[in-house]
Amino acid sequence: MALIRSRVDSANAADCPFPLNNLPYGVFSTAGEAPRCGAAIGDMIVDLAACEARGLLDAGGTFAQDALNGFMALGRARWDAVRARLTELLAEGAAPDLPLVPMAGATLHLPIRVTEYTDFYASRNHAFNVGVLFRGPENALPAQWTHMPIGYNGRASSVVVSGTPIRRPMGQLKGEAGPRWAPCERLDLELELGAVVGAPSALGSRVSVEEAEAMIFGYVLLNDWSARDVQAWEYQPLGPFQSKALGTTIGAWIVTQAALEPFRSPGAPRANPLLPYLQESRPGLYDLEIGWSMNGQVMARTNYNVMYYSSAQQLAHHTSSGCPMRVGDLLGSGTISGPTPDQTGALLEMTGGGKTPVTVNDAARTFIQDGDTVALFATAKGEGYTIGFGPCTGTILPARP
Amino acid sequence: MALIRSRVDSANAADCPFPLNNLPYGVFSTAGEAPRCGAAIGDMIVDLAACEARGLLDAGGTFAQDALNGFMALGRARWDAVRARLTELLAEGAAPDLPLVPMAGATLHLPIRVTEYTDFYASRNHAFNVGVLFRGPENALPAQWTHMPIGYNGRASSVVVSGTPIRRPMGQLKGEAGPRWAPCERLDLELELGAVVGAPSALGSRVSVEEAEAMIFGYVLLNDWSARDVQAWEYQPLGPFQSKALGTTIGAWIVTQAALEPFRSPGAPRANPLLPYLQESRPGLYDLEIGWSMNGQVMARTNYNVMYYSSAQQLAHHTSSGCPMRVGDLLGSGTISGPTPDQTGALLEMTGGGKTPVTVNDAARTFIQDGDTVALFATAKGEGYTIGFGPCTGTILPARP
Numbered sequence: 001m002a003l004i005r006s007r008v009d010s011a012n013a014a015d016c017p018f019p020l021n022n023l024p025y026g027v028f029s030t031a032g033e034a035p036r037c038g039a040a041i042g043d044m045i046v047d048l049a050a051c052e053a054r055g056l057l058d059a060g061g062t063f064a065q066d067a068l069n070g071f072m073a074l075g076r077a078r079w080d081a082v083r084a085r086l087t088e089l090l091a092e093g094a095a096p097d098l099p100l101v102p103m104a105g106a107t108l109h110l111p112i113r114v115t116e117y118t119d120f121y122a123s124r125n126h127a128f129n130v131g132v133l134f135r136g137p138e139n140a141l142p143a144q145w146t147h148m149p150i151g152y153n154g155r156a157s158s159v160v161v162s163g164t165p166i167r168r169p170m171g172q173l174k175g176e177a178g179p180r181w182a183p184c185e186r187l188d189l190e191l192e193l194g195a196v197v198g199a200p201s202a203l204g205s206r207v208s209v210e211e212a213e214a215m216i217f218g219y220v221l222l223n224d225w226s227a228r229d230v231q232a233w234e235y236q237p238l239g240p241f242q243s244k245a246l247g248t249t250i251g252a253w254i255v256t257q258a259a260l261e262p263f264r265s266p267g268a269p270r271a272n273p274l275l276p277y278l279q280e281s282r283p284g285l286y287d288l289e290i291g292w293s294m295n296g297q298v299m300a301r302t303n304y305n306v307m308y309y310s311s312a313q314q315l316a317h318h319t320s321s322g323c324p325m326r327v328g329d330l331l332g333s334g335t336i337s338g339p340t341p342d343q344t345g346a347l348l349e350m351t352g353g354g355k356t357p358v359t360v361n362d363a364a365r366t367f368i369q370d371g372d373t374v375a376l377f378a379t380a381k382g383e384g385y386t387i388g389f390g391p392c393t394g395t396i397l398p399a400r401p
Numbered sequence: 402m403a404l405i406r407s408r409v410d411s412a413n414a415a416d417c418p419f420p421l422n423n424l425p426y427g428v429f430s431t432a433g434e435a436p437r438c439g440a441a442i443g444d445m446i447v448d449l450a451a452c453e454a455r456g457l458l459d460a461g462g463t464f465a466q467d468a469l470n471g472f473m474a475l476g477r478a479r480w481d482a483v484r485a486r487l488t489e490l491l492a493e494g495a496a497p498d499l500p501l502v503p504m505a506g507a508t509l510h511l512p513i514r515v516t517e518y519t520d521f522y523a524s525r526n527h528a529f530n531v532g533v534l535f536r537g538p539e540n541a542l543p544a545q546w547t548h549m550p551i552g553y554n555g556r557a558s559s560v561v562v563s564g565t566p567i568r569r570p571m572g573q574l575k576g577e578a579g580p581r582w583a584p585c586e587r588l589d590l591e592l593e594l595g596a597v598v599g600a601p602s603a604l605g606s607r608v609s610v611e612e613a614e615a616m617i618f619g620y621v622l623l624n625d626w627s628a629r630d631v632q633a634w635e636y637q638p639l640g641p642f643q644s645k646a647l648g649t650t651i652g653a654w655i656v657t658q659a660a661l662e663p664f665r666s667p668g669a670p671r672a673n674p675l676l677p678y679l680q681e682s683r684p685g686l687y688d689l690e691i692g693w694s695m696n697g698q699v700m701a702r703t704n705y706n707v708m709y710y711s712s713a714q715q716l717a718h719h720t721s722s723g724c725p726m727r728v729g730d731l732l733g734s735g736t737i738s739g740p741t742p743d744q745t746g747a748l749l750e751m752t753g754g755g756k757t758p759v760t761v762n763d764a765a766r767t768f769i770q771d772g773d774t775v776a777l778f779a780t781a782k783g784e785g786y787t788i789g790f791g792p793c794t795g796t797i798l799p800a801r802p
Contacts, residue, residue, distance in 0.1 A: 028549070142637050157724065157727050172549055205801075206801075237543060238641065240639065245719075246723050246724070320572060320643050322644035337580065400607075
């Protein structure tokens with residue numbers, strides 16, 4: 001697909017993350033004004049609440065709210081209609097004046113009220129590498145892993161927007177003579193893509209992969225900060241708990257499924273056929289370069305299409321028991337890792353469990369130190385344009401003993 | 402403590418679950434009227450919204466809402482003041498007319514909007530018994546179990562009020578030649594007490610056991626329905642997921658901490674000292690007989706004071722990483738099981754993993770069959786009065802293949 005030229009000049013540069021082809025949704029505020037919904041275009045934000053107030057589009061008043069949940073709840077037909085209308089309004093040469101706000105002067109907020117948060121485990125490289133470190137090579141990949149997208153319920157209350165500082169947690173760490181209470185010594189990131197669920201399902205009902213795909217509103221960058229030492233001591237048999245509750249950072253911009261449509265890509269080869277309820281009729285992954293940096297230095301790059309399961313498959317599986325989904329549910333893809341260390345989405349993997357330090361701006365690192373800033377990035381490349389997700393960053397504050 | 406006599410005669414019977422000493426909160430509706438908050442007294446419900454409308458008490462208008470979250474958010478001083486005022490209004494010989502509604506004619510609703518739901522694993526008997534069945538006797542009790550109250554995040558969207566039918570789930574079951582897709586064949590209950598969190602904590606902050614106790618508004622009966630065959634196949638290494646998302650039933654009445662105060666009881670003996678952040682200065686458990694029946698036949702009775710960790714300890718641990726808690730969070734105690742089969746809170750334990758059937762009204766049972774009704778009950782006995790929780794029941798509907 002080629003660039004759609006916009007009246008906002010900055011949106012027409014080939015490397016601008018927010019061309020008219022993208023139009024991600026977010027929530028922003030300006031000095032003295034309440035948070036409201038907007039869409040990114042070039043270096044500007046279209047004030048969607050103001051657009052609606054001027055009668056330029058119709059979202060049932062939901063854009064004046066401080067989260068996109070209300071808009072999402074209007075359903076896919078409205079998502080499509082508003083996107084089409086915005087594409088018209090923002091096109092090169094379009095007529096009406098628009099309420100455009102410079103992004104540089106705006107504060108970005110959490111784009112959704114996160115209803116519930118689920119984190120999956122869908123990169124085979126990551127699952128194998130971490131499995132070796134936690135359980136040894138013979139038990140690395142769990143027996144069910146190639147048959148179902150396994151995941152666990154995370155903690156929605158701990159999801160924060162890009163830029164929010166993250167406090168190093170205290171926790172129980174395994175010791176020689178029983179556990180000790182100490183600051184986490186193995187603080188890590190997890191490079192993920194988060195799928196935002198925009199439509200509900202009922203208790204006792206299941207959705208197919210196709211229906212699941214239609215329920216996904218869009219995607220955000222997601223860093224599932226992890227306390228590996230807390231995790232190692234706590235996680236059997238009920239799974240990770242406090243090791244994953246210190247904070248999960250998401251990007252402020254939700255890139256819609258519509259914007260990613262041209263980048264559909266098959267995923268990793270299958271080890272075995274899936275049960276019918278997980279089979280997809282077309283690829284549900286995207287050709288999306290994704291990576292992370294620490295203190296400005298790029299540490300790893302890989303592609304979202306290394307994953308074994310798509311968000312639609314994960315969502316379908318999530319309803320397999322009849323579990324109801326709600327507008328605003330957030331599904332983490334699982335850490336995205338390619339096969340080599342410079343493609344890994346977590347320090348645990350990159351450093352072989354802390355045994356092989358890496359160099360960050362001439363300093364050795366095994367895990368994250370206080371003051372370190374981790375930033376995720378992702379881009380899809382179209383013809384003459386780039387789809388970006390905006391920043392997803394967090395800086396670590398020292399523990400409070 | 403002795404019975405406090407009420408103007409509502411039925412509340413003065415020694416075996417009435419709702420004497421004036423209890424005063425549990427719930428949400429009810431009557432024909433043609435919207436759900437609102439009430440308190441149970443004898444066989445009646447005090448319409449708290451109507452009480453406030455008449456100027457009899459002050460809850461900031463929150464009792465007109467369809468969930469108790471608004472009232473809980475007012476804080477503990479208001480909880481205490483309203484309880485004291487209600488005790489006055491409902492006392493024997495009290496003057497003003499009160500809006501009392503017969504419980505028999507009312508519909509009971511979910512008493513809170515469940516913000517997030519966490520399920521713990523705090524009965525040593527249960528953890529050991531289930532551990533033997535899932536992992537063998539040598540690995541039965543996880544190494545960290547006597548050091549921390551382990552738990553996992555459950556699915557808040559699947560929490561329903563007593564009386565809601567529960568659909569047997571479909572799921573992936575382990576088979577000889579790979580997994581198969583089938584109705585759950587090992588459907589089970591879990592007998593639990595749920596603690597309702599009524600006060601928030603901030604991201605990055607921790608609460609002590611004493612602070613945690615002050616955050617707990619009250620307790621409900623809780624049945625965490627479990628698909629054991631789905632669980633066995635899915636649960637390693639990330640914990641139970643779809644096996645626990647088919648539905649969790651809670652009772653309609655929240656028994657306040659104040660009502661349970663006279664029943665504080667030490668718990669199970671400790672295998673080792675706890676780290677300071679988990680030590681409690683006074684017992685956080687209650688002497689509360691709790692059990693369950695199937696199709697009217699009592700199957701097991703035990704006591705909540707067999708537990709190894711209190712809800713306050715669980716809540717303190719929940720914030721140990723800095724995880725923020727919110728008003729309306731629900732914490733399941735974990736299955737409550739005593740040491741003998743007739744004291745177990747799950748069929749998995751009672752039948753030795755399905756190997757030793759039990760008899761229910763002359764029919765053999767290993768796990769739950771379609772049409773079976775499971776009911777939980779709990780009572781604390783004071784001097785001349787009983788604290789009850791009301792019903793917590795669910796009937797199983799056949800799977801939808």
